[in-house]
Amino acid sequence: MKISVPLTTDGYLPDKYSKYSAIKRAGQPVVSFPIKITDVPERTECLALSLIDYDAVPRTGFPFIHWLATNLPVQSITEDFSSVFEGPQGMNTWASRFYGVDDEYVISHYTGPMPPEKPHRYTLTIYALSQVVNVKDKFFYNDFRDELAGKILTKTELIVNARD
Template sequence: MKINVPVTQAGYLPDKYSKYSAIKKAGQPVISFPIEVTDVPQETNYLALSLIDYDAVPRTGFPFIHWLAANLPVKNIDEDFSRGFKGPQGMNTWASRFYDEDDDYVTSHYAGPMPPDKPHRYTLTVYALKHAMAVKDKFYYNQFRDELKNNLLDKTDFVVNAHD
């Protein structure tokens, strides 16, 4: 399985999907970037994805989850998918007790990269699944990982860079 995301000539995620986006909610970028998905195993019935900033660890003490989504159709993921998707999306790190974010939308949808101090690398992982995940909207990452067990056909990562 292969995934691809558009990047600028300098290799960064275009500004409209990150901290320089003109479209934000509660200060967070909400326009999710398009994802091209190819070479999906034939027996795949659903996709799932995670977008995690491991470069946040030195600053926050933990990886920062920016987006979780489950039970996606087996096709390319269009720009701004998160805002229109009616399936389950998980809680991101803005829902943590370490942040004061109380906007229900922001904590349970795509919240784009906002590197505070230097460029960060964001790991996008797309998962090919045999069947739908038994998660409801606003699920947590541990539930997501549990649901991958005995359901995963393939997965692939793509590192997305965002500038500060």
């Protein structure tokens, strides 16, 4: 399985999907970027994804989850998919009591990269699953991992850079 996302000529995620987006909610960029997916295994019933910022660890003490979603259709993911997808999306790190964000939409949909002091690398992982995952909307990362166990046919990761 192969994945790709649009990048600027200097290799960064375009501004409209990250810190410099003109479309924000509770101060967070909320327009998700498109993901081109090819060579999906034949037995794939659905896809799942995670977008995690491991470069946040020195600043926050933990990786920052920007997007979790599962039971995605077996096709490429269009721009702003997070806002229209009716399947389960998980809680991102803005749901943490350490941040105090009380916007239900923001904490349970895509929120784009906001690197504070230098560019960050975001790990986008797409999972091809052999069966639909049994989670409800607003699930947490631990539930996501538990439910994916034994269902992953293959997974592919892509590092997506975002400028500060």
